[in-house]
Amino acid sequence: MEYRQFNKKNIKTSILGFGAMRLPVIDGDYSKIDEDEAMKMIRHAIDNGVNYVDTAYPYHNGNSETFIGKVLKDGYREKVYLATKLPVGRLKEKADMERIFNEQMKKLDVEYLDFYLLHAVSRNSWEICKNLDVLEFIDKLKKEGKIKYAGFSFHDSPEIFKKVADSYDWDMCQLQFNYADTKVQAGIESFRYAADKGMNIVIMEPLKGGTLANDLPDELAEHFKNAKIMKSPVEWAFRWVYNFPEVKLILSGMSTMEHVLDNLRIFKNTKPDSMDIEETAIMNKAIKIVEEKTAVPCTDCKYCLPCPHGVNIPMMFGLYNSYTGFKNKQEPRDRYKNWREREENRFTADLCVRCGVCLEKCPQHIEIPDRLEELDKILYPST
Numbered sequence: 001m002e003y004r005q006f007n008k009k010n011i012k013t014s015i016l017g018f019g020a021m022r023l024p025v026i027d028g029d030y031s032k033i034d035e036d037e038a039m040k041m042i043r044h045a046i047d048n049g050v051n052y053v054d055t056a057y058p059y060h061n062g063n064s065e066t067f068i069g070k071v072l073k074d075g076y077r078e079k080v081y082l083a084t085k086l087p088v089g090r091l092k093e094k095a096d097m098e099r100i101f102n103e104q105m106k107k108l109d110v111e112y113l114d115f116y117l118l119h120a121v122s123r124n125s126w127e128i129c130k131n132l133d134v135l136e137f138i139d140k141l142k143k144e145g146k147i148k149y150a151g152f153s154f155h156d157s158p159e160i161f162k163k164v165a166d167s168y169d170w171d172m173c174q175l176q177f178n179y180a181d182t183k184v185q186a187g188i189e190s191f192r193y194a195a196d197k198g199m200n201i202v203i204m205e206p207l208k209g210g211t212l213a214n215d216l217p218d219e220l221a222e223h224f225k226n227a228k229i230m231k232s233p234v235e236w237a238f239r240w241v242y243n244f245p246e247v248k249l250i251l252s253g254m255s256t257m258e259h260v261l262d263n264l265r266i267f268k269n270t271k272p273d274s275m276d277i278e279e280t281a282i283m284n285k286a287i288k289i290v291e292e293k294t295a296v297p298c299t300d301c302k303y304c305l306p307c308p309h310g311v312n313i314p315m316m317f318g319l320y321n322s323y324t325g326f327k328n329k330q331e332p333r334d335r336y337k338n339w340r341e342r343e344e345n346r347f348t349a350d351l352c353v354r355c356g357v358c359l360e361k362c363p364q365h366i367e368i369p370d371r372l373e374e375l376d377k378i379l380y381p382s383t
């Protein structure tokens, strides 16, 4: 296992980390972790060099943290960096932070956290952070020795990413990053910005939540099958990410022992900056195939924003492109439904009133209101 040195910190993390968000469950019930199996999987990964475990307050409907507390008994706590996250989107008042943090520490049953992240920072949740002085709370936890390092995981545009990255002396940031998402959400622009600032970058969703393993469009699957260099689609996807020297750690949400074994194999002999010309060409072609399957030629330039009615237009098109480009139709639909049925802070396509302000601004000349209407019908078919 390769270990990468964090910039300006006395930390070396295994390039593969364990994400505790997609653990095996019983009877398909997301709350019921199959504890025997998941215990074996995580401890096997740690016994074979993984030294970082990532969980969060809502994972497995609140049961991931409690379970990770059990996994880290018997001397395993000392073998790993432990990360969990403050669910900033749920905070209503300042007192919530202390209450949730104490609950998390009780569930995890540990003396301190290595990494404490603001969870899923976005335009809206960043406003909550500012209003409730969340950064002061983070400083307090650091001073008290309850957390060692502070970071944030991120789900929004590069514009917001830059604001958040510049607002604090972060120890790390966690980004969604894979070869199919270079222009989706934070994308390569935020990755480059973080790298240029010398931030420590942790990657989540390296397989696009499993899509790059299981749901490749036929053309892409054929491309990998016919490539001169043989690797599984999973190995190609990880290879593309770990090739970036700025990546300190790649989190994988392994759901079966087969995933653990396969990923330990893939991550046995990794090196940054090691892709040769032929491999680079294979991956560039893969990226091109993904781009060609996109429904809307949105480049995420954000010239269309702000929408006077609050639609996050580039995010809508990013999700729609995931829907049209890959076989897994359920995940983007579920994600859209979740956003659309929120009671507050909504930004979905149905808010469009066809005012046309965006039409003049789009350099790609996309018929934005028409395409928003189309995607709303497709991603939210009950309407």
Ligand SMILES: NC(=O)c1ccc[n+]([C@@H]2O[C@H](COP(=O)([O-])OP(=O)(O)OC[C@H]3O[C@@H](n4cnc5c(N)ncnc54)[C@H](OP(=O)(O)O)[C@@H]3O)[C@@H](O)[C@H]2O)c1
Pocket: 018, 019, 020, 021, 022, 054, 055, 056, 085, 119, 120, 153, 154, 155, 174, 203, 204, 205, 206, 207, 208, 209, 210, 211, 213, 214, 234, 251, 252, 253, 254, 255, 258, 259, 260, 262, 263
């Ligand atoms: N906002 C946030 O803070 C946030 C958001 C997302 C993720 N995360 C963290 O980042 C971690 C990583 O993200 P992720 O879980 O989305 O990672 P991912 O690696 O993109 O997706 C994990 C899925 O990929 C598939 N997979 C993994 N290894 C495989 C293998 N060797 N062969 C075939 N399929 C394989 C499995 O899908 P199937 O089970 O469908 O086969 C697995 O459930 C999460 O677990 C979580 O800890 C944080």
